[in-house]
Amino acid sequence: MKNRFLSNILLTFIWVAITGDFAFLNYVFGFILSFIILYVITKGRGDAKYFKIIPKLIAFVFFFLWELLKANLQVAYDVVTPKFYMTPGIVRVPLEAETNLEITLLANLITLTPGTLSLDVSDDRKVLYVHAMYLSDKQAFIDDIKNGFEKRLLEILR
Structure with missing residues (x-):
C-alpha cells in the first residue's frame, strides 16, 4: 500500500512538472489522474486495499468538514442569540474501536468538533x-457518533 501511495505521489509530481502549472488544482488533477492510471495498471492483482481506502479517506474528510460546519453554526447561533439553548450532559459512548490508535483518533475527532469534548476512556477501553x-437525546447522540465518526474511521483503519 505504501508503494502505491508513493507511486501516486511521484506520478502527481511528474504530471505537475510536465504541465508546468504549479497551481493547487493541477496537483489535485494529477493525483486523481495518477490514481486512475495506477488502478488500471494494477487491476486484477492481489492487494487492492489502497484503491478502497483513498476514496473512503476523501469521503471522511468531507464528512468531518460537514460535521465541523454544522457544529460551528450551532455554537455560533447560540452565542449571538440572547437565549441559551444549551442542554449540557455527559454521555457514555460504547466503543467498537479497540486499539489505542483507533480510540485516540476517535476521541480527537470528537474533541475537534465544537460543542463536544472527549473526557475519558474506561479502564477496559470499552x-x-x-x-x-447540546444533548437533547442521549441515544441519538450516541448513534450519531457510532454511525458517523466511529464507523467511518474504522472502515479506513481496518
Missing part, C-alpha cells in the same frame, strides 16, 4: 465519556 453542549 467506553468513551463525552461531554456535549
Whole structure:
C-alpha cells in the first residue's frame, strides 16, 4: 500500500512538472489522474486495499468538514442569540474501536468538533465519556457518533 501511495505521489509530481502549472488544482488533477492510471495498471492483482481506502479517506474528510460546519453554526447561533439553548450532559459512548490508535483518533475527532469534548476512556477501553453542549437525546447522540465518526474511521483503519 505504501508503494502505491508513493507511486501516486511521484506520478502527481511528474504530471505537475510536465504541465508546468504549479497551481493547487493541477496537483489535485494529477493525483486523481495518477490514481486512475495506477488502478488500471494494477487491476486484477492481489492487494487492492489502497484503491478502497483513498476514496473512503476523501469521503471522511468531507464528512468531518460537514460535521465541523454544522457544529460551528450551532455554537455560533447560540452565542449571538440572547437565549441559551444549551442542554449540557455527559454521555457514555460504547466503543467498537479497540486499539489505542483507533480510540485516540476517535476521541480527537470528537474533541475537534465544537460543542463536544472527549473526557475519558474506561479502564477496559470499552467506553468513551463525552461531554456535549447540546444533548437533547442521549441515544441519538450516541448513534450519531457510532454511525458517523466511529464507523467511518474504522472502515479506513481496518
